[in-house]
Amino acid sequence: MSHIDHDNPSTPGKFKMEKSSYMNRIRWHYSSLAKLTFWSFVLFLGLILVFFFKSPTSTSSPLPSDLYRRSLRTYSWGGPAWEKRVRASSRTRSRNGLSVLVTGAAGFVGTHVSAALKRRGDGVLGLDNFNDYYDPSLKRARQALLERSGVFIVEGDINDIALLKKLFEVVAFTHVMHLAAQAGVRYAMENPSSYVHSNIAGLVSILEVCKSANPQPAIVWASSSSVYGLNTKVPFSEKDRTDQPASLYAATKKAGEEIAHTYNHIYGLSLTGLRFFTVYGPWGRPDMAYFFFTKDILKGKSIPIFEAANHGTVARDFTYVDDIVKGCLAALDTAEKSTGSGGKKKGPAQLRVFNLGNTSPVPVSDLVSILERLLKVKAKRSVTKLPRNGDVQFTHANISSAQMELGYKPTTDLQTGLKKFVRWYLSYYDSGKKSAQ
Ligand SMILES: NC(=O)c1ccc[n+]([C@@H]2O[C@H](COP(=O)([O-])OP(=O)(O)OC[C@H]3O[C@@H](n4cnc5c(N)ncnc54)[C@H](O)[C@@H]3O)[C@@H](O)[C@H]2O)c1
Numbered sequence: 269m270s271h272i273d274h275d276n277p278s279t280p281g282k283f284k285m286e287k288s289s290y291m292n293r294i295r296w297h298y299s300s301l302a303k304l305t306f307w308s309f310v311l312f313l314g315l316i317l318v319f320f321f322k323s324p325t326s327t328s329s330p331l332p333s334d335l336y337r338r339s340l341r342t343y344s345w346g347g348p349a350w351e352k353r354v355r356a357s358s359r360t361r362s363r364n365g366l367s368v369l370v371t372g373a374a375g376f377v378g379t380h381v382s383a384a385l386k387r388r389g390d391g392v393l394g395l396d397n398f399n400d401y402y403d404p405s406l407k408r409a410r411q412a413l414l415e416r417s418g419v420f421i422v423e424g425d426i427n428d429i430a431l432l433k434k435l436f437e438v439v440a441f442t443h444v445m446h447l448a449a450q451a452g453v454r455y456a457m458e459n460p461s462s463y464v465h466s467n468i469a470g471l472v473s474i475l476e477v478c479k480s481a482n483p484q485p486a487i488v489w490a491s492s493s494s495v496y497g498l499n500t501k502v503p504f505s506e507k508d509r510t511d512q513p514a515s516l517y518a519a520t521k522k523a524g525e526e527i528a529h530t531y532n533h534i535y536g537l538s539l540t541g542l543r544f545f546t547v548y549g550p551w552g553r554p555d556m557a558y559f560f561f562t563k564d565i566l567k568g569k570s571i572p573i574f575e576a577a578n579h580g581t582v583a584r585d586f587t588y589v590d591d592i593v594k595g596c597l598a599a600l601d602t603a604e605k606s607t608g609s610g611g612k613k614k615g616p617a618q619l620r621v622f623n624l625g626n627t628s629p630v631p632v633s634d635l636v637s638i639l640e641r642l643l644k645v646k647a648k649r650s651v652t653k654l655p656r657n658g659d660v661q662f663t664h665a666n667i668s669s670a671q672m673e674l675g676y677k678p679t680t681d682l683q684t685g686l687k688k689f690v691r692w693y694l695s696y697y698d699s700g701k702k703s704a705q
Contacts, residue, residue: 343397343424345431351438354393357420358439361389366600369441369485371395371474372448373414373421374407376553377490377544377592381445382419384593385600393439394421396448401455401462402554405702410551426470432477441481443600446474446489449521452555453494453658456516467520471527479535484606486538486618488599491525493545493585493625493663494518503666506543506621515658525621532619536608540599540618545625545665549589549685550692554704557632558586558686561639561647562693563704570648573633576661582654583629583662588680588688595624598674625665626678638683642690 358367368385372378373394385392394414398407411421424431426448435441450459450466471489478485496504498512513519528539548558564571574582604618636647654661670676697704 343428343431345422345424346434353420354422354435354438357418358391358393358441360391365390366442367391367439368443368445368600369393369395369435369439370445370447371426372446373419374398374411375447376549376551377547377589377596378445378447379410379414379551380549380589380593381447381596382414383417384597385445386414386417386419388597391439392419393435393441394419395424395426395435396421397425398423401450401452403704406551406554409696413551427465427473429473429477432473436477436481440483441485442483443603444474444478444485444487444489445596445600446471446487449490451517451553453515453517455555457657460516463516463520467517468523468527471524475527475531475537478606479531479537479608480611482609484535484537484608486540486600486603486606488540488542488596488603489524489528491541491543491621492518492521493543493623493665494660495522495525495543496663497660502662503627503664504623505666506623506669514660517658529619532617534613535611536606536613536615536617538604538606538618539620540603541621542595542599543621543623543665544592545585545587545623545663547587547589547592549689552589552689558635558639558689559693561636562643562690565636565639565643565645565647568645568648570650571636572652573636573649574654574659575651576654580661581631581633582659583631583664584635585625585627585629585663585665586635586682586685587624587626587665587678588685591626591676591678591680592624595622595670595674595676598676602674620673622670622674622676623665623667624670624676625663625667626680627665627667628681629662629664630682635682635686638686639690642687
């Protein structure tokens, strides 16, 4: 019995099929046709599904976050006028000047670093996706500030490889100051994929393009003091353990340090990671305590003062932004050249990591007292238990390594730095045009 017959068993009492060869051929023909139609349909369905899930504009793709889709879809770049602006912004004023691509240039630290580089004659091109993690109008105001000093910020995402390649085609950047990231420890519980998108995938995109660039640039990038996580040995030194992150943000920064090692090892990229400790100052970030405390104190709203177990003090090594900028510039100036070319390593390259802190942790309640004096308003304090959602009890930097190799020496104490912040805050928000969100 052929397998065709086997598939059509005879039923007693019913019409029994003639097993003539002609009939067999006809049945074989119809059965094959049915199978062919069935498999064509399956293939067609498969193709539709593949197209549906791979499409960047698909709304049901489970992987990229909203941020990812938004950031890669809405920006337009290119064209002769755009290239002209890119070139002009990146041009150095002196022969030995650096030509730096600053990612996250519309951000708090990025704006200060870009302005400082431009002031001393370096070529600076910014890149930022202006996402709405916090009030984008503040990013636009920083952009306007930089524009006045001749810095153009390209609007785009660090995951846009085509854009990055184009930028390196137009300008032979000597350095990349990579500051773009999803910052903040608490937001990671709300939107974890934005951290993976910017801090891991975005870092890899940057390094991929840098490794293939000719010449390869040297890269300085922002890690974070949060990599020390639950480490209890103080002050935190670069040699201390960093394998106990307390937040997804910290974990992505730690991953970044390992990724940096890989690209240094395989491709000869010169890489310097800077572990910033709670940076504050004018044009700061509205999601940070010193910023929203100021806003809430002025509004008469109560502010949460966190307390660790057994009434333990929560303290931070607050570092003024101008000190951080000096550390960033020193890291760029002392960065050795990358050693690879054409995507291949030619010899060992520099790999560094430095703490950039202030070396004097201040209890958060003291920060509030300083703000009260500067704002001349009594704060409504509400002492609350430190939640376990990413914040650590204290941070304290050992900066001897940065001191020795970068000549880094912070000079601004919290009182002086906050005075400058409050002066900026009042003039920025009290001008009547804007209100802190
Ligand atoms: N401010 C601090 O206290 C502190 C402390 C430790 C580490 N850091 C790190 O320093 C860097 C700068 O921090 P900041 O305080 O200026 O933060 P910020 O949020 O003000 O600046 C980051 C900028 O990057 C941009 N950005 C984010 N994802 C992007 C993407 N995928 N593509 C393009 N642009 C993108 C944002 O729009 C923003 O303007 C970050 O890497 C941050 O993690 C900051």
